[in-house]
Amino acid sequence: MKKNWDNPIEHAMPSGARVPASVSIGGIRVAPATVLAPMAGVTDTVFRRFIRNASLFTNTGKASPSTGSIDTAISNQQSGCGLIMTEFTSADGLSRMRESKRKRYLTFYDDEHPIAAQLFGSSPETLADAARIVQDTGFDMVDLNLGCPAKRVVSCNGGSGLLRDLPLIQKIFEAVRAAVTIPFTVKIRLGWNDDNIICVELARIAQDSGLAAIAIHARTREQGYSGQARWEWIAAAKNAVSIPVIGNGDIRTPEDAAALIAQTNCDGVMIGRAAPANPWIFRQIAQYTATGRYDQPTELDRYRMIRTYFEMLLAEADASDKEAQGKMKQFASWFTHGVANGAHLRKSIYECKTGAAILSAVEQFFEQRTAAELEHCTPVA
Numbered sequence: 418m419k420k421n422w423d424n425p426i427e428h429a430m431p432s433g434a435r436v437p438a439s440v441s442i443g444g445i446r447v448a449p450a451t452v453l454a455p456m457a458g459v460t461d462t463v464f465r466r467f468i469r470n471a472s473l474f475t476n477t478g479k480a481s482p483s484t485g486s487i488d489t490a491i492s493n494q495q496s497g498c499g500l501i502m503t504e505f506t507s508a509d510g511l512s513r514m515r516e517s518k519r520k521r522y523l524t525f526y527d528d529e530h531p532i533a534a535q536l537f538g539s540s541p542e543t544l545a546d547a548a549r550i551v552q553d554t555g556f557d558m559v560d561l562n563l564g565c566p567a568k569r570v571v572s573c574n575g576g577s578g579l580l581r582d583l584p585l586i587q588k589i590f591e592a593v594r595a596a597v598t599i600p601f602t603v604k605i606r607l608g609w610n611d612d613n614i615i616c617v618e619l620a621r622i623a624q625d626s627g628l629a630a631i632a633i634h635a636r637t638r639e640q641g642y643s644g645q646a647r648w649e650w651i652a653a654a655k656n657a658v659s660i661p662v663i664g665n666g667d668i669r670t671p672e673d674a675a676a677l678i679a680q681t682n683c684d685g686v687m688i689g690r691a692a693p694a695n696p697w698i699f700r701q702i703a704q705y706t707a708t709g710r711y712d713q714p715t716e717l718d719r720y721r722m723i724r725t726y727f728e729m730l731l732a733e734a735d736a737s738d739k740e741a742q743g744k745m746k747q748f749a750s751w752f753t754h755g756v757a758n759g760a761h762l763r764k765s766i767y768e769c770k771t772g773a774a775i776l777s778a779v780e781q782f783f784e785q786r787t788a789a790e791l792e793h794c795t796p797v798a
Contacts, residue, residue, distance in 0.1 A: 436678055447531060451688065506522045541588045557599060
């Protein structure tokens with residue numbers, strides 16, 4: 418997944434525009450109307466819980482003048498993210514694997530509700546079977562991936578590859594809808610390319626097939642993550658159906674989220690790439706909705722955020738932290754965005770051989786910065 422944006426548009430905060438306080442998806446209340454997008458390699462249970470419960474901090478930490486160490490008290494409040502979604506899971510693999518192995522892909526905790534499991538595949542029968550497994554596991558919703566542009570997924574006629582076959586999509590919609598009673602939703606792109614934009618037609622098919630909502634990433638498969646998201650197509654789909662339409666694409670700030678609502682009248686926003694770089698974005702949107710303003714994270718917030726997520730990874734890893742180390746190094750490039758001299762911290766993290774060493778590198782980096790700031794601010798006698 419591309420981590421940066423091509424010439425992003427800077428939106429001013431529209432007058433009076435707000436992300437809705439809630440949206441009802443098949444009877445499930447999503448409040449506020451913000452969704453963490455499903456992202457392969459990102460939205461595992463640790464990251465989902467981190468976003469939902471541990472990405473907010475109060476600025477109560479103080480550095481000791483004598484030691485420079487940081488008071489790490491954390492406020493564990495709701496993040497303002499109304500709905501979280503799993504990484505996409507192969508319906509074919511899910512229907513064939515042993516129940517014990519399924520837990521690795523479908524693990525979630527009580528504090529993750531409401532939560533949707535996202536599936537990809539191309540067989541109506543297999544997707545229906547996988548949706549039943551999702552329902553039996555206790556998820557609140559099941560979602561179909563029609564948006565992933567990755568070649569390995571498209572080559573199996575999954576993800577956005579299906580956008581070239583609307584009759585098959587309709588069969589899938591009908592099979593899955595008949596298989597489960599929980600809300601069934603879909604995430605799509607505009608179409609395969611500019612000559613095949615089918616999002617409005619597909620939104621109508623989804624509604625007629627009994628789906629509860631549709632999320633639209635406003636780029637084609639051919640675009641991938643390049644160029645600008647074309648929000649006007651989200652507006653067109655919203656005008657065509659009565660089920661909730663969730664807008665996605667180029668939402669990096671609360672201003673972007675408000676502008677998307679103002680320009681499209683969509684029912685909620687879905688945020689992907691911006692969440693790992695700025696885990697506070699959901700809080701910021703909720704804060705702006707409630708007060709008309711929002712806070713920027715301090716360096717202390719960033720320290721607490723990095724440390725908390727890394728500790729959660731290690732706690733989930735149990736005896737072996739190899740996988741946790743990989744995740745910590747993967748997310749270092751996301752999480753150090755906005756940290757002064759972040760390249761030095763990333764280098765230290767990449768060179769570490771254990772999870773404990775990575776945590777130590779984070780502690781040392783921020784304690785040194787705190788001590789330097791205190792020294793700089795000490796008045797001359």
